[in-house]
Amino acid sequence: MEKRLTIITLGVSDLISATDFYESKFGWTKSEAINDNISFFLLNGIYLSLYPKDELAEDATINADGNGFKGFTLAYNTKSKAEVDHFINTLRAKHVNIVKEPQETNWGGYSSYVSDLDDNLWEIAFNPFLELDKEGNIVN
Amino acid sequence: MEKRLTIITLGVSDLISATDFYESKFGWTKSEAINDNISFFLLNGIYLSLYPKDELAEDATINADGNGFKGFTLAYNTKSKAEVDHFINTLRAKHVNIVKEPQETNWGGYSSYVSDLDDNLWEIAFNPFLELDKEGNIVN
Numbered sequence: 470m471e472k473r474l475t476i477i478t479l480g481v482s483d484l485i486s487a488t489d490f491y492e493s494k495f496g497w498t499k500s501e502a503i504n505d506n507i508s509f510f511l512l513n514g515i516y517l518s519l520y521p522k523d524e525l526a527e528d529a530t531i532n533a534d535g536n537g538f539k540g541f542t543l544a545y546n547t548k549s550k551a552e553v554d555h556f557i558n559t560l561r562a563k564h565v566n567i568v569k570e571p572q573e574t575n576w577g578g579y580s581s582y583v584s585d586l587d588d589n590l591w592e593i594a595f596n597p598f599l600e601l602d603k604e605g606n607i608v609n
Numbered sequence: 610m611e612k613r614l615t616i617i618t619l620g621v622s623d624l625i626s627a628t629d630f631y632e633s634k635f636g637w638t639k640s641e642a643i644n645d646n647i648s649f650f651l652l653n654g655i656y657l658s659l660y661p662k663d664e665l666a667e668d669a670t671i672n673a674d675g676n677g678f679k680g681f682t683l684a685y686n687t688k689s690k691a692e693v694d695h696f697i698n699t700l701r702a703k704h705v706n707i708v709k710e711p712q713e714t715n716w717g718g719y720s721s722y723v724s725d726l727d728d729n730l731w732e733i734a735f736n737p738f739l740e741l742d743k744e745g746n747i748v749n
Contacts, residue, residue: 470635470637470685471745472637472650472651472652472653473652473653473685473746474652474653474655474657474685475684475686475739475741475745476682476683476684476686476732477614477617477681477682477683478681478682478683478684478732479681480680480681480682496610497610497612498612503716503738510612511612511747512612512614513612513613513654513655513746514653514654514655514744514746514747515614515655515746515747516747517614522678522680525680525681525682526678528720529682529708529709529722529730529732530708530709530722531678531708532678533678534678535675535676535678535679536676537672537675537676538620538662538671538672538673538674538675539675539680539681540620540662540665540675540679540727540729541617541618541619541665541679541729542617542620542665542669543614543616543617544615544616544618545610545613545614545615546615546616556610568670568671569669569670576643582669582670589680590669590671592616592618592668598643599615601615604613604654605611605613605615605654606613606653606654606655607651607654607655607656609640609651
């Protein structure tokens with residue numbers, strides 16, 4: 470298998486509200502989808518997909534029950550500490566839940582967390598050791 | 610915020626075993642990391658990161674308790690149906706848990722699911738409507 474992935478799908482409780490969150494809070498435009506039952510956001514070469522949680526579990530043929538920490542996080546890395554503060558202040562003004570205020574980390578970075586409507590965690594962080602190209606992809 | 614993400618971090622119960630899974634089953638090589646407490650796999654412009662679940666929750670300042678469906682899936686899209694069968698047969702021979710056998714979908718694709726050691730779900734699928742470039746990135 471090649472070292473790549475294509476889609477991250479988040480199972481959501483309300484597709485319209487979840488889609489609105491990424492459009493109105495993150496300011497992202499969704500892609501045209503084949504039907505109204507799924508939302509796609511084309512990020513840097515991959516899709517972030519939103520799909521009703523029950524149907525996602527059904528698609529994977531597993532039980533949809535689950536609660537508490539989901540055991541994963543997504544990270545959006547900025548190009549500076551100031552950008553972390555700027556995004557967090559912007560998201561706060563839009564009433565997004567700030568889970569962790571921006572702060573220095575023990576690995577030399579500057580990090581914060583916000584959550585979406587389904588408690589998916591997004592780390593908004595600056596990592597001085599990580600080089601990003603113009604498209605936001607990690608430079609090897 | 611730009612339409613991109615940098616890192617997907619999976620909280621794992623045993624970092625060494627989880628890292629070995631992606632190395633020996635998926636055949637991926639990990640990147641050099643700053644310390645032994647985290648594993649990074651550089652995929653198509655993003656990192657897949659493995660990190661102890663408790664520490665991931667602690668980093669996000671949330672409770673680490675959680676069980677059942679995690680409410681998300683990752684997808685690896687192939688270039689053909691035959692490639693789905695090939696990967697699933699290869700993973701089966703390596704004793705990876707096949708959650709859903711390859712089968713035709715109602716959206717015109719061909720899909721299967723496997724799980725890693727922490728029950729993270731990977732869909733291995735062929736989507737005839739999705740165009741990928743040589744790096745495996747989605748063509749808009």
